[in-house]
Every structure is written in structure tokens, then in C-alpha cells.
Amino acid sequence: MNFRSATDEEFYLTEILRDDKDAYLKHMLNREISDNTFNIPFPYLEDDAVTWLKMKEQETTRNARPVTFAIREKSGFLIGSVGFDGMVVGQDESAELGYWLAKPYWGQGIMTSAVQKVCELGFRELGLRFISAHVFVHNLGSQKVLKKAKFQKEAYLEQQFLKNGEKIDALRYGLFRKL
Numbered sequence: 001m002n003f004r005s006a007t008d009e010e011f012y013l014t015e016i017l018r019d020d021k022d023a024y025l026k027h028m029l030n031r032e033i034s035d036n037t038f039n040i041p042f043p044y045l046e047d048d049a050v051t052w053l054k055m056k057e058q059e060t061t062r063n064a065r066p067v068t069f070a071i072r073e074k075s076g077f078l079i080g081s082v083g084f085d086g087m088v089v090g091q092d093e094s095a096e097l098g099y100w101l102a103k104p105y106w107g108q109g110i111m112t113s114a115v116q117k118v119c120e121l122g123f124r125e126l127g128l129r130f131i132s133a134h135v136f137v138h139n140l141g142s143q144k145v146l147k148k149a150k151f152q153k154e155a156y157l158e159q160q161f162l163k164n165g166e167k168i169d170a171l172r173y174g175l176f177r178k179l
Contacts (some may be wrong), residue, residue: 012072013071015070016069017070018057021049025044027079027080028043030102036142037100064089067126071111071114079101079105081099082097082114084098092127093128093130097115099142112144131175133172133174134161136163136170152173153172154172154174157169157170
């Protein structure tokens with residue numbers, strides 16, 4: 001599934017593959033990715049990558065299609081991922097959006113384009129009516145992505161999430177399918 005980023009470079013989305021393990025391990029060396037996401041630990045170990053890849057493979061099998069996608073540059077190298085965490089196709093009408101992007105690609109419009117593409121797919125092909133996303137209040141880049149993708153801020157969640165033993169404030173965003 002091809003898309004163009006705001007920088008006019010081509011990137012594309014595919015299923016996440018077992019062969020992506022090395023890319024995950026490389027990118028997750030950057031602590032900022034963990035600090036800005038709810039479920040990515042630091043340090044990110046090989047067992048974390050193996051568990052994630054196995055979970056995504058099972059999710060794809062259960063749904064008979066991927067609902068979480070690898071973001072790839074032209075060479076095919078994984079630079080991030082975006083998708084619906086824990087979604088069951090044909091059963092869920094709402095889903096939680098999750099995503100991350102390798103730091104060298106931040107601020108180029110890549111994630112905004114990927115989020116828009118995946119949300120379109122969620123509404124058009126997966127039967128979703130509502131997509132939510134949670135971001136830490138300190139993650140201004142992610143807030144910008146969601147605003148550009150037409151998400152609306154719904155709530156301020158004071159100390160609702162625990163990360164590295166610390167309670168952190170977050171924001172909840174939502175996007176409804178237009179009828």
C-alpha cells in the first residue's frame with residue numbers, strides 16, 4: 001500500500017514480518033521512542049522484538065489480514081509501524097490507534113500520511129466507526145500528527161498512565177467515520 005509523505009518521498013505500508021526484528025532492535029536503541037509511547041519498553045531487548053513480531057503474526061492470522069502495518073522506506077527497510085492495537089475485524093467497530101517512527105524520520109510528515117492512510121483503511125475496509133488515540137502530554141509531535149489527521153482532542157487524562165514507575169498525564173483523541 002503506497003502513500004506519499006509531506007516530503008514527497010515515497011514510503012509504503014506492508015505487513016510486519018519476522019525479518020523486521022533487526023530493524024526493531026536498531027530503532028529501539030533510541031530511548032525517546034520508548035519515552036513517547038505507552039507500550040515500548042527501554043531497554044528494548046531481542047525477546048521484546050520476538051514477542052511483538054509473534055503477537056502481530058497471530059493478530060494477522062486471526063483477522064485474515066494485517067491491522068498493524070510496517071512503515072517502510074523505498075529500500076524496504078522498516079522505519080516505523082502504525083495500526084489498530086488488539087482489533088478483531090468483523091467484531092470491533094472502534095479501535096485504538098498506535099504508532100511509532102524512527103527518530104531520523106520525525107518531522108517529515110511521514111507519520112501523518114501513514115495515520116491518514118491507515119484510518120481510511122479502517123473506516124473503508126475494516127468496518128470501523130470510531131478510532132481513538134492516546135498520547136502523553138509531553139509528546140507534542142504526536143499531538144501534531146493527530147491534529148493534522150483530523151482527530152479531535154476529547155479529554156485530558158491526569159496521571160492515568162504508568163510509565164517507568166511514573167504516573168504521566170495523557171490526552172485522548174478521537175476520529176469518527178464521516179457518514
